[in-house]
Amino acid sequence: MSAADLTRWDASRLAAALQAGEVSSVDATRAHLDRIAQVDGDADAGVHAFLHVAGEQALADAAEVDARRGRGEELGPLAGVPVGVKDVLTTTGMPTTCGSRILEGWVSPYDATVVRQLKAAGMVIVGKTNMDEFAMGSTTERSAFGPTRNPWDHTRIPGGSGGGSAAALAAFEVPLTVGSDTGGSIRQPAAVTGTVGVKPTYGGVSRYGLVAMASSLDQAGPCGRTVLDTALLHEVMAGHDPHDSTSLPGPAPQVVAAAREGASGDLRGVRVGVVRELGGEGYQAGVRARFDEAVALLTEAGADVVEVGCPNFAHALPAYYLIMPSEASSNLARYDGMRYGLRVVPDGDGVTAEQVMAATRAAGFGEEVKRRVILGTYALSAGYYDAYYGSAQKVRTLVQRDFDAAFGQVDVLVSPTAPTTAYRLGEKLDDPLAMYAGDVATIPANLAGVPGMSLPVGLADEDGLPVGLQILAPAREDQRLYRVGAALEALLLQRWGAPLLARVPEQPATAATASSTTEARA
Amino acid sequence: MSDISRPEVAHLARLARIDMTEEELDRMAAQLGAVLDAVEQVAAVVGDDVPATSHPMPLRNVTRPDVVVPSLTAEEALAAAPEVEDGRFRVPMILGEEA
Numbered sequence: 001m002s003a004a005d006l007t008r009w010d011a012s013r014l015a016a017a018l019q020a021g022e023v024s025s026v027d028a029t030r031a032h033l034d035r036i037a038q039v040d041g042d043a044d045a046g047v048h049a050f051l052h053v054a055g056e057q058a059l060a061d062a063a064e065v066d067a068r069r070g071r072g073e074e075l076g077p078l079a080g081v082p083v084g085v086k087d088v089l090t091t092t093g094m095p096t097t098c099g100s101r102i103l104e105g106w107v108s109p110y111d112a113t114v115v116r117q118l119k120a121a122g123m124v125i126v127g128k129t130n131m132d133e134f135a136m137g138s139t140t141e142r143s144a145f146g147p148t149r150n151p152w153d154h155t156r157i158p159g160g161s162g163g164g165s166a167a168a169l170a171a172f173e174v175p176l177t178v179g180s181d182t183g184g185s186i187r188q189p190a191a192v193t194g195t196v197g198v199k200p201t202y203g204g205v206s207r208y209g210l211v212a213m214a215s216s217l218d219q220a221g222p223c224g225r226t227v228l229d230t231a232l233l234h235e236v237m238a239g240h241d242p243h244d245s246t247s248l249p250g251p252a253p254q255v256v257a258a259a260r261e262g263a264s265g266d267l268r269g270v271r272v273g274v275v276r277e278l279g280g281e282g283y284q285a286g287v288r289a290r291f292d293e294a295v296a297l298l299t300e301a302g303a304d305v306v307e308v309g310c311p312n313f314a315h316a317l318p319a320y321y322l323i324m325p326s327e328a329s330s331n332l333a334r335y336d337g338m339r340y341g342l343r344v345v346p347d348g349d350g351v352t353a354e355q356v357m358a359a360t361r362a363a364g365f366g367e368e369v370k371r372r373v374i375l376g377t378y379a380l381s382a383g384y385y386d387a388y389y390g391s392a393q394k395v396r397t398l399v400q401r402d403f404d405a406a407f408g409q410v411d412v413l414v415s416p417t418a419p420t421t422a423y424r425l426g427e428k429l430d431d432p433l434a435m436y437a438g439d440v441a442t443i444p445a446n447l448a449g450v451p452g453m454s455l456p457v458g459l460a461d462e463d464g465l466p467v468g469l470q471i472l473a474p475a476r477e478d479q480r481l482y483r484v485g486a487a488l489e490a491l492l493l494q495r496w497g498a499p500l501l502a503r504v505p506e507q508p509a510t511a512a513t514a515s516s517t518t519e520a521r522a
Numbered sequence: 523m524s525d526i527s528r529p530e531v532a533h534l535a536r537l538a539r540i541d542m543t544e545e546e547l548d549r550m551a552a553q554l555g556a557v558l559d560a561v562e563q564v565a566a567v568v569g570d571d572v573p574a575t576s577h578p579m580p581l582r583n584v585t586r587p588d589v590v591v592p593s594l595t596a597e598e599a600l601a602a603a604p605e606v607e608d609g610r611f612r613v614p615m616i617l618g619e620e621a
Contacts, residue, residue, distance in 0.1 A: 318562075321557065339603055339611055341602070343605070350615065378526070381537070391568050397575040
């Protein structure tokens with residue numbers, strides 16, 4: 001078979017072929033590295049989903065997995081499968097930049113727990129994916145190293161902050177990626193690229209080594225091209241971690257079994273709530289149309305579909321844009337130019353540490369990061385704390401109560417993942433409020449800690465771009481996302497005859513191929 | 523529009539240890555005003571009877587046994603430092619700044 005074929009395979013199909021000895025991990029890894037070399041390009045052209053490609057290391061790791069398999073060792077279900085990791089998770093042996101100049105070239109002395117889990121599972125890390133600086137953005141345009149482009153249309157945003165992780169899947173550069181989701185950074189990129197992404201229950205996946213933006217909201221999670229693939233990666237990442245004091249004790253949810261059960265397409269007895277407040281006015285016509293059709297399919301599959309009100313979701317967006325910058329302003333205080341990362345020393349004699357800090361942060365942080373740090377500093381300052389941060393925390397309670405009430409009536413909630421399809425690069429760059437508004441449907445889950453999935457439900461008629469449907473479940477009930485998601489995916493596949501991503505345009509070959517499987521890009 | 527003055531932004535920038543140009547201060551003041559307009563509604567929707575939630579999944583007293591376990595060596599911890607001297611982080615002057 002040709003190398004190009006392997007890049008079109010789902011992770012589950014590739015894993016089965018690897019287990020059967022029909023394909024080697026070296027062949028699979030090389031095929032994906034070649035694909036990256038052909039289409040990923042650089043800051044100026046191509047998908048630019050990757051900030052760093054670790055070609056030689058990946059091939060060595062793949063050879064090691066092949067050797068272990070050859071010796072008859074027992075390996076995990078995804079052993080030998082290539083994976084991309086968002087550049088917000090620390091990795092030994094390759095840089096971790098978080099899309100920021102302040103960490104350019106920094107190599108972590110330790111692996112994030114999630115990265116350690118991927119390696120223990122025998123997965124082959126091919127590189128680090130692009131993101132908005134410190135995960136602050138919804139377009140990946142805020143990466144200090146240039147934007148990622150949407151494989152459906154290179155003039156459009158791939159979503160953010162994890163645009164690299166989503167675009168790499170849609171461009172068939174890698175079959176699985178890891179993302180992180182503070183207000184929608186896994187789910188919204190999944191929606192606008194026609195891929196699947198899951199924000200697990202808060203605490204369900206370790207945050208150790210996930211560089212912090214807003215600690216009470218950040219959650220790493222799996223991204224894939226199918227619901228089953230995403231479940232397979234979820235099980236690799238999930239579980240209690242003693243290195244993370246917010247990690248949940250107890251067993252991880254059985255998401256792979258749920259995805260397989262759901263694939264039968266039978267949802268009899270499942271109660272589905274359509275969130276009244278997340279739809280209608282303000283949502284693009286094509287988004288509404290595809291969402292309504294998908295809800296009708298859920299009914300056909302036997303689900304009991306009702307409308308559910310969550311009145312306080314209307315206040316979730318403003319509360320989030322107080323809590324997130326407040327926590328971020330505190331977390332980002334660590335970038336002081338003293339122990340690691342950039343240090344900028346102003347000219348002159350007797351320069352103080354404070355002056356070095358201020359010059360370093362001025363040079364190392366981009367505009368959106370500065371905006372959020374200043375906003376957070378304001379919201380936490382004496383005289384404003386109660387009105388802003390304190391009130392936002394109370395809204396958080398109200399949002400949780402809405403979820404509690406809703407999940408007293410239904411098993412899962414559904415909504416469009418984002419109000420629009422992918423807009424044009426540059427369109428909202430100078431209007432932060434307009435960009436923030438795109439997070440309206442994803443933020444409530446982060447505030448309450450509940451899990452959420454986005455999966456593709458078709459293309460909008462007016463622009464031919466992907467639409468995502470969001471499924472939300474109660475905390476620690478992540479498996480419900482996979483059961484309902486897999487059922488909907490199976491019914492849509494029957495209707496379409498082929499996966500949605502079969503319709504993504506062929507990616508233009510880029511010139512920048514010579515150095516692609518070697519190190520140092522961006 | 524919420525009133526956040528340019529001197530106020532300059533003060534916040536000093537607190538946050540970020541040097542800002544005149545032009546950055548102008549732009550930041552205008553944008554922060556608009557953002558604050560959009561978020562200040564939160565104060566109006568909550569009453570005194572609503573408790574605050576700081577964390578979605580509260581866990582209490584998460585500790586581990588107080589035993590020494592392997593961690594980074596001094597060399598590993600210093601490997602990415604901008605400046606190192608005698609096995610320590612070398613930093614700019616931190617005392618006598620008022621002098």
